[in-house]
Every structure is written in C-alpha cells, then in structure tokens.
Amino acid sequence: MSTLISSVDYxxxxxxxxxxxxxxxxxxKILLLNFKSTDWLAVPGGFIKESENLEEAAQRILEERTGLTNIYLEQFHVFGDRNRRDNEVMKSAMAAGGNIIGPDHFLMRRFISIGFYALIDFTKATPTPDIHSDTCEWYDIKEIPTLIYDHSLMVSKALETLRFFLDEKLIGFNLLPEVFTMNDLQNLYETILDKKLLRTNFQRKMLSLGILERLDKKMTGAANKAPYLYRFTGK
Amino acid sequence: MSTLISSVDYxxxxxxxxxxxxxxxxxxKILLLNFKSTDWLAVPGGFIKESENLEEAAQRILEERTGLTNIYLEQFHVFGDRNRRDNEVMKSAMAAGGNIIGPDHFLMRRFISIGFYALIDFTKATPTPDIHSDTCEWYDIKEIPTLIYDHSLMVSKALETLRFFLDEKLIGFNLLPEVFTMNDLQNLYETILDKKLLRTNFQRKMLSLGILERLDKKMTGAANKAPYLYRFTGK
Incomplete structure (x- = not known):
C-alpha cells in the first residue's frame, strides 16, 4: 500500500x-497526469502546508511535476462548487492505486481548489508522475481529452486568462532567448492565441507596449534583408 | 455573550x-465594518456553508450587509499568506464583543480568504453591521483609513480589478438608468478611474465596444442641443 497523504500535513x-x-x-501543450490504472486525466495538483504561502505551495507542486524552480506562476480562479468533485471517482482512483479510503477520509471531504497557471518551455521540464499517477505527459492544447471533475473548465479558464494577459505577462514567462526577431515574437503570439495576426498591426502593437528595445542589425552579407533583433527592456 | 460562529456550520x-x-x-465609496469597541475597520466577510457554492456564500454575505439581492459579484483574488491575520487582533476584537476565544478556536486557525467585489448604487443599500461590529458604513474611496489584516491590500487589488475590467463588466453592474447620455457614462468612468477623460476619445472608445445603442433625440424646444440618449444593447 502506497503512502497516502493525511490531513495532518496540510x-x-x-x-x-x-x-x-x-x-x-x-x-x-499542457501537462496532464493519468491516475493509476484508470483513464482519468487531471491537471497536477496538491495541498498547502501550514508553513507555506499559497504561491510557495504552487511552486512546490510545479517543481515536483517538472523539476523546474523559480517559474512565474499566477493564480487565476478559485473552483469551489459544492459538487465539483465526484467522490466515487476519487475513491476508485485511490483504490486503483492500492489505497482504500473510507467516507470520512480527508480526501472525501469537499475541496475548494485554487487554480494557478504557468507557461514554460516544455523542452526544459522533466515531467514526473505523482504518487496517484502512472504518467505525467504533455498533451497538445488542441487535442485535450475530457478531464476529471471540473478540470476541463480549469484548463479553459486558464487558457482564457493566459491569452487575455499575454501582453502583460510576456516578460515574466521568459520564453524567448535574450535577443529575438519580431517574427519569433509573432510566432509565440500566434501559437498561444491560436490565430494568424497581421504582421504590420502586430509589430505596431508590440512596439507601442514599450517593452521592446530594438538592437542594431547584425551586419551580414545580406544586411538589408537581416531582420531587426529585439530584447525586452529592463532585462 | 453574543452568539459566536462555530466550525460546525462552515x-x-x-x-x-x-x-x-x-x-x-x-x-x-466602499463599505466598511467597525469591530465592536475598537478602531479596527474591515471589509465585510463571512464563511461558506457546506450547502453553498462560493458565489452563493458571497451573495448571502452581501445581502446580510446591504439588504440587496441578485447583485453582480465576482471573485478577484485569493489571500492566503501564512501570516496574513494577526490573531491577537482577532482575539481582542472578539473579547471587545463579549466573546472570549481560546487558542484552539476555529477563528484562531489559519484562514484563506477569497476576495469578491461588487459595484452597487449606494443609495439603494441598507448598511447593516454584523455580530462583531458596531457600525457598517460607506467610506469615500479617497479617504480610506488603514484596515485590519491584509484588508487594505484587498481593497487596492479589488479597485485595480474594477478599473481593469470596467468595459466588460459595465452592463452587469447595472448602475445607470435604462437610458442615459454619453455624459452620464463618462461621469461614471471618470469617478471610478479617478481621472478626467477626453470627451471625443471616450465617445469613440465606448461606441467601438459595441454595447451601446443610440436612440432618437428627444424632441424638445432646443432639439439641436439635446444630447443623444443611449441604452445598452441586449437589455
């Protein structure tokens, strides 16, 4: 029987x-866990220690699942509906993992969940399952299967938030190399927003945000065709 | 000794x-409570019943403090720092209200608080203190005294959210009469944003949002000087 978390710790x-x-x-992509011996997929989660602030708990969970530290994470919504979790699913998932939990167990109570989102370079992460899961894997955002509980809603709300605040959070996400072209930046936007953008409009908008510094063109054989390089101001 | 809430209910x-x-x-303005026999001011709060969704609990709290129902309320942030509440303040406030609480009491535990915000017409509310408070009163947003715990931070985050989402939430707030002038709308924006706006820019922006329907000018003696009237589309 594997170790089961208890209410004493959290x-x-x-x-x-x-x-x-x-x-x-x-x-x-997004990172999903597959509950042991089931088809159930869920976003990574965890609990809060008495000694932790909320952001610290979220950072710990992120580190446990990806190996990454100091990642920009932000809360986006609290999910607290009375019936948001189907406890039969929880019970079966625990049983599949070798843990029999009774109706009074900590995990069978009502839970309110604070949703955090992060955006990382997925090639830098080492996805690692938790004790209730067989796998921890990246799924393409366009091919996400149905998730347990209200986790599909969580993903759609997180995506909405990510898109809405992209201009403001861009620097924090740290997804581009130190210097990049306008094209690199546009590719990032188009991928996250899932739509094509007009180059001139995009460039005008990005420059108007006041977060980009244009560097000298790199002198090559075909200098005139070389794109301008940019970096974020204040970095 | 007045009734004290217990952990059984919430x-x-x-x-x-x-x-x-x-x-x-x-x-x-914002609505603040003054804890019994103290100088401590706080935003209205409460707890969540097992039978309630989060929004229902927030609606109940709002109704208890203002008498208003069906108000547009939205969560904006979760406040969960380990040391966000000073329990000595809580103990003294309870004692001032005639309730002696020990270190193991429900209220002395760590609390994570979900912040909700609402915007109402203050002339329609009937401010009502809770069992821990002497008064429940409106304070001008420009003259808010220091609040207990992290409540000053809550107010500034809520105000930031209110301003940020004003365009999108405007209709839901239901603060204008059925028909109104562009001037009425601009006054509302200028008050909430606490800055003067250029009339032509404001008008252009509001019309571009696609939420306003322009009505016929009311024919009066000075028809040409009468302002256009608007209403929200879809209302």
Missing amino acids: LPGISIDCVIFGFHDNQL | LPGISIDCVIFGFHDNQL
Whole structure:
C-alpha cells in the first residue's frame, strides 16, 4: 500500500491545481497526469502546508511535476462548487492505486481548489508522475481529452486568462532567448492565441507596449534583408 | 455573550471577504465594518456553508450587509499568506464583543480568504453591521483609513480589478438608468478611474465596444442641443 497523504500535513479542504502550459517551436501543450490504472486525466495538483504561502505551495507542486524552480506562476480562479468533485471517482482512483479510503477520509471531504497557471518551455521540464499517477505527459492544447471533475473548465479558464494577459505577462514567462526577431515574437503570439495576426498591426502593437528595445542589425552579407533583433527592456 | 460562529456550520479555514464599491452621483465609496469597541475597520466577510457554492456564500454575505439581492459579484483574488491575520487582533476584537476565544478556536486557525467585489448604487443599500461590529458604513474611496489584516491590500487589488475590467463588466453592474447620455457614462468612468477623460476619445472608445445603442433625440424646444440618449444593447 502506497503512502497516502493525511490531513495532518496540510490545510483541510483546500487544494491547488496547476494548469501548466508548455510552449516550444510553435507548439502549445499542457501537462496532464493519468491516475493509476484508470483513464482519468487531471491537471497536477496538491495541498498547502501550514508553513507555506499559497504561491510557495504552487511552486512546490510545479517543481515536483517538472523539476523546474523559480517559474512565474499566477493564480487565476478559485473552483469551489459544492459538487465539483465526484467522490466515487476519487475513491476508485485511490483504490486503483492500492489505497482504500473510507467516507470520512480527508480526501472525501469537499475541496475548494485554487487554480494557478504557468507557461514554460516544455523542452526544459522533466515531467514526473505523482504518487496517484502512472504518467505525467504533455498533451497538445488542441487535442485535450475530457478531464476529471471540473478540470476541463480549469484548463479553459486558464487558457482564457493566459491569452487575455499575454501582453502583460510576456516578460515574466521568459520564453524567448535574450535577443529575438519580431517574427519569433509573432510566432509565440500566434501559437498561444491560436490565430494568424497581421504582421504590420502586430509589430505596431508590440512596439507601442514599450517593452521592446530594438538592437542594431547584425551586419551580414545580406544586411538589408537581416531582420531587426529585439530584447525586452529592463532585462 | 453574543452568539459566536462555530466550525460546525462552515467549511474550515476558508473565508470570503467582500469589497463592496458603491457608486452614485460622481462618488465612489466602499463599505466598511467597525469591530465592536475598537478602531479596527474591515471589509465585510463571512464563511461558506457546506450547502453553498462560493458565489452563493458571497451573495448571502452581501445581502446580510446591504439588504440587496441578485447583485453582480465576482471573485478577484485569493489571500492566503501564512501570516496574513494577526490573531491577537482577532482575539481582542472578539473579547471587545463579549466573546472570549481560546487558542484552539476555529477563528484562531489559519484562514484563506477569497476576495469578491461588487459595484452597487449606494443609495439603494441598507448598511447593516454584523455580530462583531458596531457600525457598517460607506467610506469615500479617497479617504480610506488603514484596515485590519491584509484588508487594505484587498481593497487596492479589488479597485485595480474594477478599473481593469470596467468595459466588460459595465452592463452587469447595472448602475445607470435604462437610458442615459454619453455624459452620464463618462461621469461614471471618470469617478471610478479617478481621472478626467477626453470627451471625443471616450465617445469613440465606448461606441467601438459595441454595447451601446443610440436612440432618437428627444424632441424638445432646443432639439439641436439635446444630447443623444443611449441604452445598452441586449437589455
């Protein structure tokens, strides 16, 4: 029988779920766990220790699942509907993992979950299952199967938030190399927003945000055709 | 000794705090409670019943403090820092209200609070203190004293959210009469944003949102000088 978490270690009735977006090379994915011996897929989650602030708990969960530290994470919504979790699913998932839990167990109570989202370069992560899961893997954002509980809703709300705040959070996400072209930036936007953007409009908008510094053109044999390079100001 | 809430009635360790903005006639205020026999001011709060969804709990708290039902309320942030509440303040406030609480009491535990905000017409509310408070009153947004715990932070985050989403939430807030002038709308924006806006820019922006329907000018003696009237589309 594997180790099961207990209510002694964590704050009761509150969980954290992390929608971890991974970007690389025009692809946007999310990290999902597959509950042991079931078809159930879920976003990575965990609980909050008495000694932790919320953001610290979310960082720990992210690190446990990806090996990454100091990642920009932000809460985006609290999910607290009375019936958001089907406890039969929880019970079966635990049983499949070798843990029999009774109706009074900590995990069978009502949980309110604080959703955090992060956006990382997925090639830098080492996905690692938790004790209740067989696998921890990247799924293309366009091919996400149905998830347990309200986790499909979590993903769609997180994606909406990611898209909405992209201009503001861009620097924090740290997804581009130190210097990049306008084309690199546009590819990132088009992938995350899942739509084509007009080059001139995009360039005008990005320059108007005041977060880009244009560097000298690199002098090559075909200098005039070389694209301008940019970096984020204040970096 | 007055009635004290117990952990039997509510979910443990989770509270809701409501930043209730009141608008009327170019004034923006917030509703604050004054803890019994102290100088401590706080935004109205409460707890979540096992039978309630989060939004239902927030609606109940809002109704208890203002008498208003069916108000547009939205969560904006979760406040969960380990040391966000000073329990000595809580103990003294309870004692001032005639309730002696020991270190193991439900209220002395760590609480994570979900912040909700609402914007109402303050002339329509009937502010009502809770069992821990002497008064429940409107304070001008520009003259808010220091609040207990992290409640000053809650107010500033709520105000930031209110301003940021004003365009999108405007119709839901239901603060204008059925028909109104562009001037009425601009006054509302200027009050909430606390800055003067250029009339032509404001008008262009509002019309571009696609939420306004322009009505015929009311024919009066000075028809040409009468302002256009608008209403929200889809209402």
